[in-house]
Amino acid sequence: MLVTGFSTEDVAAEDRFERWLDFTSQSVKRVARPEDRAEDFRASLRVVDLGDVGVAAVSGSSVRAARTPKNIRQSDPEAYLVELVLSGNGVLSHAGRESVFGAGDVVISDTSRPFHMWRSCSPDTTASVVVQVSHAMMPLPSSTAASLLAVPISTRGGLAALFSRWLTDITKRAGDFTSADAPALSSVVVDLLAAMLSRQTGSVVATTPESRRHVLCFQIREFIQHRLDDPALSPKVVAAAHRISLRHLHKVFEEQGTTVAAWIRRCRLERCRRDLANPLLGSHPVHAIASRWGFADAAHFSRVFRTAYGMSPTEYRHSVLRLPTSPSAPTGDAAGRRL
Missing domain, CATH: 1.10.10.60 (Homeodomain-like)
Structure with missing residues (x-):
């Protein structure tokens, strides 16, 4: 399993933000342009590379960011960004909606559409886990996914809670996995995500028998654990x-x-x-x-x-x-x- 990380802890204050931008541009597909940030900027990032799916645990100072039409024309991974908010709060303006979100929410954005975001958080705690899933991998109609952009989804129960615990467990135990585990792990991430989103919209997703088994297995294990x-x-x-x-x-x-x-x-x-x-x-x-x-x-x-x-x-x-x-x-x- 390829796990990389970066922290501004040992970087001079005046160099932190540039070093942060340099690392994120190389290790993950940075899709937003930071517009403003705290004077004493601090941040850390732990990236788990699952091949077709990227998972990153992020902490950092408060920041404003934007993805503009120009950014999209220059580079677009054509993916959904799924942010599990663990601490702090924020505002996302995207797809004709403006939403306020906080700890315990999942918010989704589309890299092919412009957005503006403000994020308030502390660099001393993990602020969020962000998943990047390509449009092609999402087993949902694009209209279904579009209906949930910038719509906070609570993870306090149901499949959303299961998805939340799975993501946090992956980031905590990333060192226990090997590269051979990546395809199975990425498949489970996508299956749980699709199940969670389809439950939100009441839509029926044409999933494979394997995907349904994945979701059922995790639901059963979650039931037993409680x-x-x-x-x-x-x-x-x-x-x-x-x-x-x-x-x-x-x-x-x-x-x-x-x-x-x-x-x-x-x-x-x-x-x-x-x-x-x-x-x-x-x-x-x-x-x-x-x-x-x-x-x-x-x-x-x-x-x-x-x-x-x-x-x-x-x-x-x-x-x-x-x-x-x-x-x-x-x-x-x-x-x-x-x-």
Whole structure:
């Protein structure tokens, strides 16, 4: 995976803006001309190159920018810019609309149309994640996409929330992926984006079976992640919530090389492992942490934890937090039986 980054942190104040423009012009297709910016300009950028799709996490000082007809004639990637706003706010004048947007919104612009934008944000936090998707890759009628230009879309629920979490996860875990993962990742980005936009307009998108499987899989995983604390969570509950058969549900996970039950168990174990390593939860009994994440049977939890991580929950907690072990404290199998 090709990940590049730049920060003005170590650049002299008077050179920051020019260095920023130089880097962005080389690493991403800069489509807007900055008109004004803060005197003490600071910014950083992390670009994840997925081949046909570009994803960039951006932070920076407040700025005004414009894309003019002249800019378009000189260079046009013929793409949609999809900005997930993480902090700050702004105003976008584009496609005959003027909209105000803020944290938790997605706003879309078209590089083939002029726009003016004002962005208020802090260089100390990530302001947004921006995705660039070519017109040709978007599986939506151009009229549908055009109807959503400069229209803020809330990511506080539904497919928009799923799209938001997927984007932020890609930027955080970019170093874990390889170039071989790029085609699949870019495909999922486009599929989730198209599903989100079609839901906004109520339109029907002619997607491929693979695209529909991608979206369904992420919807299911998101559903499970939000219900790990429910001991009653089961494949039957998951299938019913998504109005699919148990056979269909199992097929979705078979294609991922796992089973529904195994994936639920793995997610629950990861939540338990995280809590056991949290010093703020050091006084919480192990069985209480297990119960919190859906393990009703303490002995069962101890067995599956040992199988997954090679030690009992108590041994793991001691090894991570470096807690003193009492001479009388049970260890080994006894520790596993008593957690």
